Amino acid sequence: MRTRFSQSLVLINLLSLALLLTVYLLPVPAIRVILGIPFLLFVPGYALVAALFAYRKGMGGIELVALSFGLSIAVMPLIGLMLNYTPWGIRLEPVLFAGTVFIMACSVVAWLRHRRAPDRGSAERWAWPAISLRGTGIRDQVFTVVMLLVVAAALFTAGSFIMSPKASETFTQFYILSQDGKEGVPSELASGERGAIILGITNNEGVAATYRVKVLSGGDQVAEVGPVALADKQEWQAEVGFVLNAAGPDQKVQFVLYRDGQNRPYLEPLYLWVNVTGATPETAVQEIPDAD
Incomplete structure (x- = not known):
């Protein structure tokens, strides 16, 4: 035994x-x-x-x-x-x-x-x-x-x-980078001075998708990016520039992502807080498009 x-x-x-x-x-x-x-x-x-x-x-x-x-x-x-x-x-x-x-x-x-x-x-x-x-x-x-x-x-x-095959996680990556492709965005600008960021979208949804981005300042739409059609796993980046003419601390610039023609934001908006020095009455945001 x-x-x-x-x-x-x-x-x-x-x-x-x-x-x-x-x-x-x-x-x-x-x-x-x-x-x-x-x-x-x-x-x-x-x-x-x-x-x-x-x-x-x-x-x-x-x-x-x-x-x-x-x-x-x-x-x-x-x-x-x-x-x-x-x-x-x-x-x-x-x-x-x-x-x-x-x-x-x-x-x-x-x-x-x-x-x-x-x-x-x-x-x-x-x-x-x-x-x-x-x-x-x-x-x-x-x-x-x-x-x-x-x-x-x-x-x-x-x-x-x-x-059983494991279902892969599906998501869209939506991000902001500085002009040199690193984290960190402009937080201090003079009135009328141009600021710029890199806006990026990566499609990991498992299917093709079409995106658009609305740029908001002070609650008003001032620009729109897209539509941007991306295949699965495809990444897109574009430079977006903005000029804030109204002086004041903590001015909010929002980037709202929409997918496939929907009217509701697909993800939580990205935003910047910018301190603007100087004194002018208007605020303008200008989009600088880039090739896909």
Whole structure:
């Protein structure tokens, strides 16, 4: 029975190492699913059960499966939570590596405890029991069936989640840069002095889109940029210049983005706060278009 116990520990560690090698060297989705489901839902709990109960009389197959399944569900999120507070974060490689280290550590503890346990016969030696409905009562049989259904449902759900294609995030990037292409925009201008910024739009919506931008000052529309038609992943930039003739602190110039002919702003407006020195009664904003 010692040999059988050791073989089970070797098997789960080989499975963990095989999954690591698959992720790094052979990124085939089907193989990842076959190895990944037991790695997430069974192996960590099995290793922990083996470490905690390396010598126990009467450990049944259903009890083993239930404990392994339940502890795996508890252990893996805890590993992810701890990784979240490390520089590695919750990513595939750190989670797999940390899970493998946990499994190996539990396996070493289980093997040492099992090796030191007195040999009292196979009837009292904890090993890898078989699942059987024979010789059990109605209540135990119902529990067995329910546990098998729960495990099957969990495996099916995990497999479906892993195999289903992940929907990529869709968004539009709308930004303002200084004239040299860096962050930072003019905040101090003299009355009548020209200020300029780079207005940028990047389409990451997964489909082609048409954009336009209204330029507002003092709540009034003073210019409009567009329409700008962009394919998916395409980026557009244009220089927009403005001249503020009315003196005063914290004058707001807004850039409002619209998409596909809609009348509602598609994103939160971008804006500048500009302190203008001097004294003239009018404010003007002039658009300087650029080629697409």
